[in-house]
Amino acid sequence: QVQLVESGGGVVQPGRSLRLSCAASGFSFSNYGMHWVRQAPGKGLEWVAVIWYDGSNKYYADSVKGRFTISRDNSKNTLYLQMNGLRAEDTAVYYCASQDGYNSAWGALDYWGQGTLVTVSS
């Protein structure tokens, strides 16, 4: 069965960096787009970034553009989110999610990880 397992969250000071990982299994990782979505405490869902199945395109929310970088290693079935210049408002649970649609540009998010909490605080 499909599994997405995030790791790398924790407490970090403002301005510092953190890298999240998402280990995927149970499906052909290299054929599906992957997303990061976050949820601040008590708030709704906020889309963060997407990387196409082959890594050829990446898109970001304006709130993280220039600070966050999404990447993937299809040989390791792993998705990453490098977060630099962290701010208090980046505090959230970060979910990775796979996108429906084989080799598709865009799709609904059909599988989600359990999330990893990032807390930005001094």
Next chain:
Amino acid sequence: EIVLTQSPGTLSLSPGERATLSCRASQSVSSYLAWYQQKPGQAPRLLIFGASNWATGIPDRFSGSGSGTDFTLTISRLEPEDFAVYYCQYYGDSPPTFGPGTKVDL
């Protein structure tokens, strides 16, 4: 950027009742509209994609309709496990945006 508006913010109902949730887009999204359910402490779960198609394993008491700018998620008869927050999402282009959510509670 496409903005999604969901109404009502909270829907107070009882088990067995019918729930009707609305999602409106600031411009046409064709049928690139999905619905998700989220329970406390859990990740979201995909219910509906393409405005009206069931995701895998979703019971048929959930149904989606609409196209263009106006969409509806209907739960025909609420089960105890259906009390949760529901989000709509546009996913046809960047940025894929979420609505603010509708909470269905007792």
